[in-house]
Amino acid sequence: MEPGTLRALKILVVVMGVAIVGGTATLGILIIKHLRGSDPAPTAVTTLPIPASPTALLHQLDEPGGSTITAIALSPDRLAIQLRGGGPDRVVLLDARSGTPIARIALSP
Numbered sequence: 034m035e036p037g038t039l040r041a042l043k044i045l046v047v048v049m050g051v052a053i054v055g056g057t058a059t060l061g062i063l064i065i066k067h068l069r070g071s072d073p074a075p076t077a078v079t080t081l082p083i084p085a086s087p088t089a090l091l092h093q094l095d096e097p098g099g100s101t102i103t104a105i106a107l108s109p110d111r112l113a114i115q116l117r118g119g120g121p122d123r124v125v126l127l128d129a130r131s132g133t134p135i136a137r138i139a140l141s142p
Contacts, residue, residue, distance in 0.1 A: 094125060094134070111135070 094100075097119030104115040112127040122140040127133065 096125070115140075 094114070094116075096116060100116045100119035102114055103117045103122075104113075106113040107129060110129050112129045112132075114125045114127065116123050116125060124138045124140065125134055126136040126138070128135055
């Protein structure tokens, strides 16, 4: 190899080494910043008025015997209840304020 080629190769190796170290340091800093700032932003909480009578909180779903609740999800104005058993799996949507059923959705197997 000629001296000029060897010198260019050395410079290239040093530059690439510095780029690797700098990139690794930048990646480490970004990961640390992400982990420190990983607290999710506060979300709005929906509060529903509590009735004066505790029995007013009770609502009965007209579902067949053997039905079990497998999941519940709440949005500001809807309550989704996933049911299993007593027929096909299904989701019942309720009005979150009144508790009245809005829709029943049958889930196919």
